[in-house]
Structure formats: C-alpha cells, structure tokens
Amino acid sequence: MKSINKLTDQLGRISVAVIIMSFGSPAIAVDDGARTYWKQRDGTNVVSFQYLNMNMQATDSQQFDPGQFIYPNSDTEANVMIASWARHMTLFNRASLFSVNVGGGSVEVDVDTSFIPPGFLPSAVVPGSTLSQSTSGSIDPSVQLDVNLFGTPPLKSTVDLLNNEPTWTIDAAALLALPVGEYDGDKLVNMGQNRWWGRFALPIKYHFGVFAPGYMSSFELTPSVWIFAENDDFLGQSLENDPLLQLEAHLTHDFTRTFYGSLDLLYRGGFQSEINSNEVGEKLDIGDLGFTLNFQASDNLFVRTTYSSNVFGDDNLDSSIIRLQLVYGWHRLTEASNKLKTGH
Amino acid sequence: MGSSWKRLSIRPAIVTILALTLSIATMQAHAADPQQTGQKSKRPNILLIVADDLGYSDLGSYGGEIKTPVLDGLAQQGMRYTNFYVSPTCSVSRSMLLSGTDNHVAGLGNMGELNAPNQVGKPGYEGVLNKRVASIAELLSDNGYHTYMAGKWHLGLKPDQSPRARGFERDFSLLVGGGSHFDDAWNLEWQIPKAPYTEDGRPVKKLPKDFYSTRAYTDKTIQFIEEGRKDNKPFFAYMAYTAPHGPLHLPDDWLRRYKNRYDEGWDGIRQQRLARMQELGIIDKDANAADRLFFLPRSTALVPAARVAQGRKMELYAGMVEYMDDQVGRVFDYLKEIGEYDNTVVIFISDNGAEGNDLRAMVAGQPGTMGFLHAMNNFAEDGHNSLGRKGTYAEYGPAWAQVSMTPFRIYKGWVAEGGIRSPLIISGPGVKGTGGLNKKAVLHVKDIAPTILELAGIQHPATYKGREIVPMQGKSWVGMLEGETQSPRTSDDWLGWELFGNRAIRQGDWKITWLYEPLGSEDWQLFNLAEDPGEQYDLSDKFPEKRKELIALWGEYVKTNGVIIGARSPFEQAGKHLPDRVPDYDNYPPVRGMEAIPYRKLLQLMSGSTEDKK
Numbered sequence: 006m007k008s009i010n011k012l013t014d015q016l017g018r019i020s021v022a023v024i025i026m027s028f029g030s031p032a033i034a035v036d037d038g039a040r041t042y043w044k045q046r047d048g049t050n051v052v053s054f055q056y057l058n059m060n061m062q063a064t065d066s067q068q069f070d071p072g073q074f075i076y077p078n079s080d081t082e083a084n085v086m087i088a089s090w091a092r093h094m095t096l097f098n099r100a101s102l103f104s105v106n107v108g109g110g111s112v113e114v115d116v117d118t119s120f121i122p123p124g125f126l127p128s129a130v131v132p133g134s135t136l137s138q139s140t141s142g143s144i145d146p147s148v149q150l151d152v153n154l155f156g157t158p159p160l161k162s163t164v165d166l167l168n169n170e171p172t173w174t175i176d177a178a179a180l181l182a183l184p185v186g187e188y189d190g191d192k193l194v195n196m197g198q199n200r201w202w203g204r205f206a207l208p209i210k211y212h213f214g215v216f217a218p219g220y221m222s223s224f225e226l227t228p229s230v231w232i233f234a235e236n237d238d239f240l241g242q243s244l245e246n247d248p249l250l251q252l253e254a255h256l257t258h259d260f261t262r263t264f265y266g267s268l269d270l271l272y273r274g275g276f277q278s279e280i281n282s283n284e285v286g287e288k289l290d291i292g293d294l295g296f297t298l299n300f301q302a303s304d305n306l307f308v309r310t311t312y313s314s315n316v317f318g319d320d321n322l323d324s325s326i327i328r329l330q331l332v333y334g335w336h337r338l339t340e341a342s343n344k345l346k347t348g349h
Numbered sequence: 350m351g352s353s354w355k356r357l358s359i360r361p362a363i364v365t366i367l368a369l370t371l372s373i374a375t376m377q378a379h380a381a382d383p384q385q386t387g388q389k390s391k392r393p394n395i396l397l398i399v400a401d402d403l404g405y406s407d408l409g410s411y412g413g414e415i416k417t418p419v420l421d422g423l424a425q426q427g428m429r430y431t432n433f434y435v436s437p438t439c440s441v442s443r444s445m446l447l448s449g450t451d452n453h454v455a456g457l458g459n460m461g462e463l464n465a466p467n468q469v470g471k472p473g474y475e476g477v478l479n480k481r482v483a484s485i486a487e488l489l490s491d492n493g494y495h496t497y498m499a500g501k502w503h504l505g506l507k508p509d510q511s512p513r514a515r516g517f518e519r520d521f522s523l524l525v526g527g528g529s530h531f532d533d534a535w536n537l538e539w540q541i542p543k544a545p546y547t548e549d550g551r552p553v554k555k556l557p558k559d560f561y562s563t564r565a566y567t568d569k570t571i572q573f574i575e576e577g578r579k580d581n582k583p584f585f586a587y588m589a590y591t592a593p594h595g596p597l598h599l600p601d602d603w604l605r606r607y608k609n610r611y612d613e614g615w616d617g618i619r620q621q622r623l624a625r626m627q628e629l630g631i632i633d634k635d636a637n638a639a640d641r642l643f644f645l646p647r648s649t650a651l652v653p654a655a656r657v658a659q660g661r662k663m664e665l666y667a668g669m670v671e672y673m674d675d676q677v678g679r680v681f682d683y684l685k686e687i688g689e690y691d692n693t694v695v696i697f698i699s700d701n702g703a704e705g706n707d708l709r710a711m712v713a714g715q716p717g718t719m720g721f722l723h724a725m726n727n728f729a730e731d732g733h734n735s736l737g738r739k740g741t742y743a744e745y746g747p748a749w750a751q752v753s754m755t756p757f758r759i760y761k762g763w764v765a766e767g768g769i770r771s772p773l774i775i776s777g778p779g780v781k782g783t784g785g786l787n788k789k790a791v792l793h794v795k796d797i798a799p800t801i802l803e804l805a806g807i808q809h810p811a812t813y814k815g816r817e818i819v820p821m822q823g824k825s826w827v828g829m830l831e832g833e834t835q836s837p838r839t840s841d842d843w844l845g846w847e848l849f850g851n852r853a854i855r856q857g858d859w860k861i862t863w864l865y866e867p868l869g870s871e872d873w874q875l876f877n878l879a880e881d882p883g884e885q886y887d888l889s890d891k892f893p894e895k896r897k898e899l900i901a902l903w904g905e906y907v908k909t910n911g912v913i914i915g916a917r918s919p920f921e922q923a924g925k926h927l928p929d930r931v932p933d934y935d936n937y938p939p940v941r942g943m944e945a946i947p948y949r950k951l952l953q954l955m956s957g958s959t960e961d962k963k
Contacts, residue, residue, distance in 0.1 A: 163654035167661075167733050168609065217732035 037227060038311065038330075039255040039267035039297050042151060042176050042208040044100040044169075045093040047161045048336055052090050055330035057110075059083040062323045079117075081194070085110035085144065095159045102151040109187070111141035112194045142187025142196045151178035151208065163338070170216045173209075178229075180204040190238035200244075201234040219262035225255040231276075242281050249276040249289065255297075263301035269313055270294055292317040293324070304343065307332040392493070393778050394693040395585045395801050396684075398677060399446070400670075401439060401501060401527075401594035402761060404703035404753020405770050407670055412626035412755070414610075414618065415667045419678035420774060423695055425784045427776025428830070431631055433792040434855075437761060437768035437848045439526060439700040440503040442794050443589070446700075447504070447515070448482035449798030449809070449821030451845075453910035455482045457504070459848065462526070462538070465915025473911045477505030478515060483813035485798045486516030489585045492807045497573040498522060499566040500589030506545065513550030519577070521548045521569035523562070523591060527708075530591065530598035531739040532560035537712040539723035561600050563592045563669070567676040571683045578687065585801070588680070593669035595708055595744040596728065597662060599737045600672075607667045611660035614648020615748040616641070618663075622755040630786055632882060638756030639767070639883030643867075644928040645748045658733055662745040663752075665737040694777030694804055696797060702768040705750030705760030709742050710926075711919060758884045759868055762920070764846040764853040765884055766860075779804065781832040790836035791855065793844050795823035803827045843899075845906030850918040854899045854906065860884070861899040865920040867927065873900055 045051075061081045087108035094101050119133040130136055156174030160166055186197020206229035214222040231249035250273070257267040271293040278285045295313025302308050311328040407413040410424035436442040436452060444457035452458060453473045459465065461476020468474040478484060486496040498517040503526045505511065512520040528536040528544030534556055536544040546553035548569075556565075570588050577584060599606075611618060619638075626632045641647070648656060677697075684690035713724030728742030736743040750760040750767075757766035773792065802809055803825040812818060824837035843856035852863040858879040865871060874887040875896040889896050906912065946954070 163652075164612075164657050167654060167657045170605075170734055215732075215735055215738060217734035219730070219732070220735060 036253045036269065036271045036293075036313075037206075037208075038309075039225065039257045039269060039299070040223070040265075042102070042174075042178075042210060042225070042227075043223075044102065044153060044157045044160055044174075045334070046163065046166050046336055046338075047093060047095045047100075047159070049093040049334060050090070050336070051092075051332060051334040052088070053330055053332045055087050055089075055328055057083070057085045057087070058327045059085070060325050080115045081112065082114075083110060083112040087144070093160070095161055096150075096152055098159050100153040100157045100160050102149075104149045104151075105146070106149075107143070107146040109141070109143040109196060111139060112196065113137070113139040114194045116193060136193070138193050140187065140189065140192055140195055143185075145182040145184055145186035145197045145202070147180055147182040147203075149178055149180040149204075151176050151206075156210075171210070171212050173211055176206075176208040178204075178206040178208060180206070188238075190241065193240075198233070198236060199238055200236040202231065204229050204231045206230075219259050221265070222258045223255070225253075225257065227251075227253040229253070239280065245279045245282070247275050247277040247279075247288075250274045257297075265299050267297040267299070268294075269297055269311065271313065272318070274318075290318040291315055291322060291324075293326070295326070304339070305333050305335055307334075392583045392805055394583045394684075394689055395489075395494075395804065396588065396680070396693050396695045397446075397586070397797070397801070398588045398695065398697045399443075399500070399590065400673060400697075400699045401589070401591045402701065402704040403593060403670065403699035403772070404750065404755075405699075405757060405767075405772055406622045406626060406631075406755040407667075407703070407753050408674075408772055408774075410629070410774070411772050412622045412629055412631050413670075413753075414621065414625075415607075415670045417671060417674040419674045419681060420697060423677075423681075423697060423776050424774045427695070427774060427780045428782045428785045428787055429631075430773040430775075430790055430792055431786065431788045432790060433698065433771050433773035433794075434769050434844060434846075435699065435701050435771045435794045436846065437701055437764055437851070439501070439594075441848060442700040443502075443504055444478050445793075445795040445823075446698075446797055447478060447484040447486065447587075449485070449795050449802075449823045450482055450819055451795065451822055451910045453847070453912050454819055454822075455479060458911070458913065459915060460526075461505075463849070463919055465913075465917040467916040468913050471911075471913055474913065477507075477510045480816060481819050483810070483818050484515045485801050486512070486585065486587070487813065488516070488802060488807055488809070489805060490516045490518060492805065493582055494805060495519075495573075495577045495582050495584040496587075497570060497577070497584060498587040498589065499569040499573070500562075500587070501526070501591045501594075502589070508550070511547055511550055513547065517587070519549055519569075519573040521553075521566065522546060522589075527591065527594050527596075529596060529739065530562040532556040532558055533739055535727045537709060537720075537724060537728070537742075539713075539719045542723060542727075561598075563590055563673050563676050564600075566590055567679050570680055574683070574689075575687075578689075583692075583805070585805075588677075590673050590676075592673040593666050595704060596742040597665035597669060597737055597744065598739070598741075599665055599668045601738070603668045603672055604665070604737045606671065607664040609657070609660070609664075610667065611663040611749075612653070612657050614651060614656045614660070615645075615663075615752050616648045619752045619755050622752065626755065630788070632756055636756060637881045637883050637885055639751070639758035639885060642747060642751060642759070643930045645751070646931045647933070648748070650931075650933065659746070659748070661733060661736060662743050663749045665743060666745045666749065666753075668737070692778055694775065694779065694801075696801075697772070697774040698794065698797075699771040702757075702759075702761040702763075702770065703750040703753035704744060705747035705767075706762055707746070707926075708744055756883050759864075762849065763864060763868060764848060764851045764862055765864065765868070766878070766882060769846060769853070775826075775830060779827070780830045787829075787835065790826075790829055791838050791842070791844065791857075792826065792836075793823060795821070796826055796837060797823065799823045799825040800827060800830075843902050845903065845910070847906070847912050847914070849920050850914050851920065852903060854902045856899060856902060859895055859899060861896060861903070865918065865923050867924040868920075875899070 085108055087106055089104055089106045091102055091104035094103060116136045118130055118136050154175045154177055156171050158165055160169060181203040184198060184200050188195045188197040188199040206227050208227040211224045214220050229251045233246045236244040252272040254270040255267045257265055259265045273289050273291045276289045293313040294316045295311060297311040299307060299309045309330040313326050315322050315324040407415050408417045408420050410421040410429060438460055440460050441452045441457045444452045444455040448455040456475040456477050456479030458474040459468050464474055464476055490496040496517045498512045498520040502512050502522040502524050506524050508514060512522045524545045525536055525541055528534055534544045536542055566588060570586050574584055623638055627634050681690060684693055709724055709728060714720040730741045735741050754760055754767035757770055759765040759767040761768055799821045809821050826837055828834045829837055840857040843854055846853045854861050858877050860876050860878050861873050863873050873896060875889045875892060876884045877888060
C-alpha cells in the first residue's frame, strides 16, 4: 500500500498543480492576462478577485475598459474591483471555458473643457473651464465562452489531464457584455457603457519546454475584435465607435513549480469615435508593455500582480495599470483528495 | 661500352638481392604476427553486448512487446538460449563475464559498495576485479586482438583497476554502477556525486552537452573499430550499455514513443507476454508462472489515472530498450559497411534481472543523511511529464520488473530466477542453427570468457605477467555453438550463487534457494524448474533427499569459492522496506476479485433476472 499511497499523492499533486495553473477568467478592463486560456479538467471551478488601478493622462480623446470614451486633455484615475467565476467544461467534445465577470468601482476625471466643442459638453459647464467629475457603481457584467478548436483534447478525466501535453493550441472565444452597469447620461465618465458590446477572439498558444510544473513556458497571442452598439444617451447625443482591434501577447515561463512570470504586450487600434455621426478625436494606436508575476500560495490559491504602461503608439496618452489578483481554484476530486490527506 | 655492360649486369643482381631480402623480411614479419594475414579470416571479431538491468522477456524474440527489430534479427540469424544465468547484480556478473570464474574468486564476492564488515579485506571481496584473474581483454590483447570497451565498467575506480589497466587498449567507460544518462552525470552515491568516466584511461573532465549514454557508447565503439582497423587485426569490442538501468532517461524525441502503450497495467501485459513466450517456445505451454508478488495490487484495482502514471515509467523503460536496439543496429550497419559483420561473433546478454528495487531509496537512505540530501538535490523531480528528462529519477518499480522477468519470481538483487535469468543471443561465424532456440543448455555468464578465448584460439594461461592466476570455472560453448553438443553441462554439473546472503544451487532441473524473508523463508526451498519455472511450489517435503544433496553442493560451493556470508545484508530487513500485503489479490476475497458490476446488472442479479434488458 505504501507504493499506492505514494502514487495517490503524486496524482493529487498533479491535479492540483494543473488546476492552479489557470488564471481563470478574462479581466475585461485591460487584457485577458497570461495563461488565461490554459485548459483544466472538466468541472474545475476558478474564482478570481482583482483590483485594478488605472491612471491615464490624455492629450487627445482616448478610451479604456475598452470602449469608454476619454476626453482630450483629461486626467483620469479609475479604481475597479472585478470578481470572476469560470468553469472548465466540455462542449461539443471540446475543452471549453465559461466565465462570468462582474465588478464595480469608481472613476475620477479632470478635463480641460477648452478643447471640447461646446455641443459635447454637459449642460451648465462653461467652455474653457476645468471640469472634475467622478462616478462610482457597477461595471457592465459580461459572459464569455471559449472553446478549443485545436491542440487540446477534452479533459474529462485525470487520465486526459495526464496525457495532455499541448504544443500549438487555437481557441475561439466570444464575449458579450450587458448594458446594466452604472450609467448617467449627463456625466462625462461612467462605469457602464449604456450599450451592448462584445468581442470575438482567437486565443493561440504555443507551449515549449516540458509541460510540467516548474518547466512550462508558453507564447500566447490573442487577436480579437471588440464591437460596440450605439450609445444613444451620451450627453443627450449619440456615441458610436468603430470596432476595436486588439492584439494581446504573453511570453510566460515557470521560474519554479510555484512561481511564474510573464512579459505582457497589449496593442489596441481602430475604435474611431463618432458623436452624432461626426468623428471625434483620433483612431487608437496604443501599445502597452508590462509584466506579470504569479505565485502559488497554496494548493488552491494564486497571488498575482501585473504592471503595464503605455510605451508606444499614440503619443497623446500616458497610462499605467496596476493589477492585484487572487485566484482560487478547486475541483471535486482535488477537494476529496485533500480531505483524505488531512483527515477532515 | 665495357662500363655500360658492367652497369647492366650489376643492376639485375642488385634487384634480385633486394627482392630476396624483402621476401625474407616479409616472411619473417608474417611469422612474427600470424594474425596479420592468413589467420585473420580464421579468427573472428567478438562483439560482446551487455544490457544493464534488461528483463528476460523484454526483447521481441523473447516474447516482449517492446520493438527490438535489430536484436530480433540477430536472433533470427543465430541462436537464443533460455537457460542462461547471470548474477543478481551487475558488477558481480561483470567480474565473472570478464574473468570466467566465480565472483567470490574474482573480487566481487559482494558488490564493492555493500561489503559487510566481516567481508572487508578478505580475498575475493576486494570489490574490484582482482589480480587473481586475468581479464579476457588482457589475454586477447596479448594475443593479437584489438580490445575496445564502451560503457559501464563498475569493477574498480583506481587507475590500476581501470579498463585500460585490465586490457582494453581503447575505452570510454563509466566507472561506477550508474548515474544520469545525460551530460550532468549525477550519480546517486553522495560520496561520488558525479559519475566518473574515462576515455583511453584518462578521466573525462566534462561530457559534451548532447551526451546521451547509449548513443555515446555506440559512437565510441564505431570510432574505436574504425581507427583500429587499418592493421587488419581482429577486435574484441565490449559494449556495456547502461540502458535500461535507472534513472529512466531518454532523448526528448524518444520520450513518447510508447505513449499510453502500458495504460492497461502490468497484469494484462504480463499475460500477453506469457502467451507470446509460449507461442515462441520460450516457455512450455503448461509452465507455471510466478504469482504477482504479494505486495503488488491487481492493475485493474488501480484507477485509470494511476495506471497511466505507472505506465509512463514502463513507457520510458521500453523507449530505452528500443533506443538501445536501434543503436546496436548502427554498429551492425557499420560492420556490414566495412565488411566485418560476417566475421564477427555477436553475443548479447543482460547483466542481471530487471530492477524492481527502489534504488533511489536504497542508495539515498533516510531523511537527514547525506545520501538523502544529495538525492533530494539532484533527483527530486518526478512530475508525470518531466520523467525521463535530465534531472529526473524514475525507476519502473517491482510490478513492471516482474513483467520484464515474466514468468519468473522476484527481480534484480535476488537469486530467484527473476534475479538471475537473462536472455542470451549468439550469432556469427561458427554458430549453427539459424533462428534456433536452445532450451536444453544450462549456461552461465562465467562461460563466456572461456568461449571467447576458444573462439580466438587462445589458451588460458596459469600465470599472467609473472603472477599466478586461477583457472577459469566456466565451460566453453564452442562445441555447443558448432552443434556438436546441446549443452556444455551434463545433468550432474551444477551452478551456485550467493549475494547479500541469499543463496542458490541449480543442478539439472532442480534448484534450491535460501532467501531473506518476506520474499523467501530464510530456509532452503526446493524447486523443479522444468515444471515450475516460477518457483511457486517448495518440494522440500516431497523430495528431502534431493534437497539434502543440493545443500551439500552448496557447502562445496562455499568451500571452493571462499564464500563468506555477510554479517549485514541490504535485504536483512526487506520486510520493513517492502509495502504491506495488498488486501485483495486475484481471487481473494472472491467478490472483490471480480470486475466492476454496473448498477443495472446488479439490479438484474438481485431480482434473479437473466435477461439483459436494454
């Protein structure tokens, strides 16, 4: 029995390690994050709580979240908490991931209104003055479904997990946000968008090195297109945006069995804004570069921090984002194994 | 005109004298080195290939499912033997292989690393190939053979104990018993943390980055033969592969060659091997195979994931065996290319039974010791997908070792058949019986040296370099190879073994063993190997006289070879190190031995219905 117990221990470690590799759910305010689309065993649940602090100084119209219109010559700070739940499952006999994101927070903005056409200013705001506004409340909640197209077998059992040594993988993902977040048509900034919006993405990964804890490395590339419906109450006017083209890339590497890092790149382009069918500001051309450090604190818990900053593209934006995140994952079998190990 | 004539008449005389001188000189040269010309074709090259911890039934030609087309092809050209014996561990076998005499005489009465206090310093327990023997390499080298070695030596670390010092003119050798198969060269023994290699007698300071043992030994063997063949002397090449000895290591592109091949578990694979062995005639149809060892569960009792995790280790083992087979093929191809294959006698053996012990635990010892710290630092990685790569330490354990030793009992380290029976394939000039199988001959590893010497036409001397050496105990197989006899031994001849205090004698079909508990009874047990190759039925009570006779032979074995039973043994507390007896095995308890019953069928069973309602 000693050898069997040893084996059980080993299997337990494998299961836990694989579950915890997952980031879980996409962070809608910025990028998806490194290792978001790593598939886990069918039935694995992951919850994540993340705090984001975003600072932006814009000299031209910009956006964040993505799709929020940012005025030129504005100074914005947002503090957002996002809670996510994700479940790994098998759909159409393919490894899949369904996730839900909800959250809320506050945004403060200082705008020099002298650069804004009077028609686009809230009533009672004197052109040329400096306007400070803030708002708080919930963001638009979103749901996303990601289905693997190539490279990852359905992970219905521990055997499937053990046999999974991916190299190239390609997924298809679709996100839909519901326009129920906090919105005030008289404010320059809001937490919600007052319109339907969504995304189609094609997450691609290449795993190199050994697919085992402590040795894993990956290159991840996620091209995506964000699409926005019309906001018919933007200061009493109509706001439309062209699709936002986004390219997210990560180069990740395990430093130890419980610690990995990632170099992160996020490029966004397009997203020309139109107010009452008149183009406002410039198209986006923003590139962020950053890093992620991810530490496994226990069998189930990950602690992650990310920092990124706008380093290329549009000269009119200076932005930085700090993200702190806790990720907790579990699976029925892992929990049962833990019960047996601890005797509780 | 006159001077012209003189010049013309003198020239032919000078030419004639020169020609005569050259002819005489050439004749003298041939007389001094008869191997240079005519005799070369009569003296065969010898290629001795030794696998490390390879199991009896692993090769395809012995019933295994592992792909070994090259060695199977060798078996098709030559002969296979089913009753070939080695020692339970490697250095002990190697001492007999190279000396032709018993290990207790040749210096390896015990493994050098494991000498008991009462054995230390005693003759025959030097822990190295001692000077009471001459190695076959020494004798062959002195008699016109090139002598090459690539692989594991394990017969002494010091310069005067090295392959170079014991007769190999060229060598690339791992001096210790094992270690990483890659360039990191980690050795399990903390006292020698890096496995030492020598090349042509000189220490190798650093292995190349792309080093992989099996490939490197093959490269060196080919290199040595190529560089030495200009003088047309025959060669003796000793290829002592370290595969498939643990740690189970493979180049990346070979890691998944057997992916999921062993997911079904050890019982199914063992049954398939048994069937193939019967089909091939390796074992008799009614041969009694050993039971699964008492501490091993039925493989179907394991959850599928556990079987996959355990199967991964066997995948690696199988990959190592196939890789070795592939590399042997490279040597054969090379010999064919240079026209030497048909003049080469190839002998293939394993050095002992398959490894079922937890070698890492045995060598590393307990937490808190230096050995454990060393193992933890260098061999701790055991992730499912990591295994087989540099920095990992995997062995495949007792269940798979028992599969490798189908149909026998136990595995490496023990003198039960599972520790000492080895495949043996011989092919080449003078070997009659294409594709044949010899089940009559009882053969021993110490027979190989006298066989090689006879093939090379060399008499074993009484003295070597001024010192007396012991006569060889092994019996030459040449008569058997040429088809004159079926076995070099009669039914009265007997063989003896002792290692770590475990003992055995075989005479004819009878064998007695004395094994430490719990794998043995710590008393003599008697088996009839013709009917019971799995050593399952102790016939001591039924044939007490036979038992007594064999015990008497044991006494003779001890006396003849100077055997000293160690005061300590790695197996003296085997029961404490082995897992507990599994609660359910085969048909006990009867219900738990059954396959799972779907609930629907259970309901039918309970209701008395025999219909399989859909």
